[in-house]
Ligand code: NAD
């Protein structure tokens with residue numbers, strides 16, 4: 001079985017490529033390296049002792065995609081490629097709509113041309129907006145609060161319409177909660193450009209001394225300690241969620257939707273404490289204003305994925321902190337792209 005991994009040089013894509021190779025899938029990666037570098041793929045090969053095909057290519061260029069499908073018989077696509085910074089998407093929405101939506105349309109058109117109708121799509125818990133209750137189940141109402149989230153919601157809808165038009169398509173919409181952590185080898189991990197937007201990369205840069213202190217965005221939420229609560233999921237668990245989805249896709253299920261989360265929420269202060277414990281470093285922080293657009297709490301009901309995919313997250317908060325810290329310590333400048 002040969003899997004095309006769009007965005008495969010990125011954070012989640014590189015970890016998923018490792019697990020695909022470990023399971024003896026053939027892997028073809030398409031990535032324009034706009035938010036990643038080829039070194040991540042060298043390390044994927046290093047970790048697995050296996051090779052993969054890499055194309056520096058853009059999903060905005062239909063010919064690029066066409067050439068890859070001409071060269072390789074693809075059985076399914078895992079589609080990670082996209083822009084993902086929520087704040088940036090508010091300032092440059094057209095770039096987000098163009099890259100994420102036009103890029104996905106190009107990909108789907110080429111897949112259709114080559115009669116490859118199996119796709120796993122990276123969606124996000126952001127499609128639930130501010131949920132009315134917790135934990136979040138897959139049939140909760142959907143909404144978008146920013147252009148990035150809207151691209152996820154629109155692509156989900158596009159894929160559902162596509163299935164209605166042609167029920168030979170098999171489509172898995174995977175809604176990730178908050179991916180964190182790194183491969184246990186310390187060789188691959190998250191490598192954000194500049195100052196991180198997300199909590200865990202920010203904490204690890206404070207721990208390693210590259211940033212001064214964590215700004216805790218609000219301590220007056222209706223949560224156990226007043227700080228925001230999220231469902232942090234280890235990236236390796238998330239990657240394995242994709243591996244478990246592929247056999248399901250090959251049973252021709254039509255459209256399936258799964259939350260990929262742990263079901264457990266942790267507050268910002270709990271994450272800081274957890275990281276202090278595993279790193280042995282003191283993490284300075286200060287309480288700052290709420291970040292516009294943030295919600296108080298968000299965590300998954302992951303039971304559907306457990307029942308239908310036989311998948312559940314197994315890594316602990318300690319694993320998440322330990323693996324993030326190993327990656328950060330070994331690679332203070334990331335991949336030095
Ligand atoms: P990432 O930025 O590390 O990976 C995305 C990859 O896509 C990058 O390597 C980038 O170079 C590539 N890419 C972007 N536009 C492209 C284009 N036009 N053509 C070819 N390649 C392109 O991000 P990630 O954290 O690995 O996220 C992967 C997917 O999961 C994204 O679709 C993201 O929206 C989604 N997601 C991420 C999170 C998260 O918190 N990390 C949460 C929910 C969903």
Ligand code: UFG
Nearest residue numbers: 124125126176177178197198199202215216217228268294
């Ligand atoms: N936070 C801080 N300080 C920081 C960064 C974050 O206090 O410097 C807080 C936030 O207020 C929030 C929590 O830490 O309470 C987590 O924030 P992140 O930015 O790490 O993650 P979000 O939950 O805001 O969003 C992430 C991704 C989105 C995705 C969403 C759901 O960035 O793309 O998870 O999957 F949609």
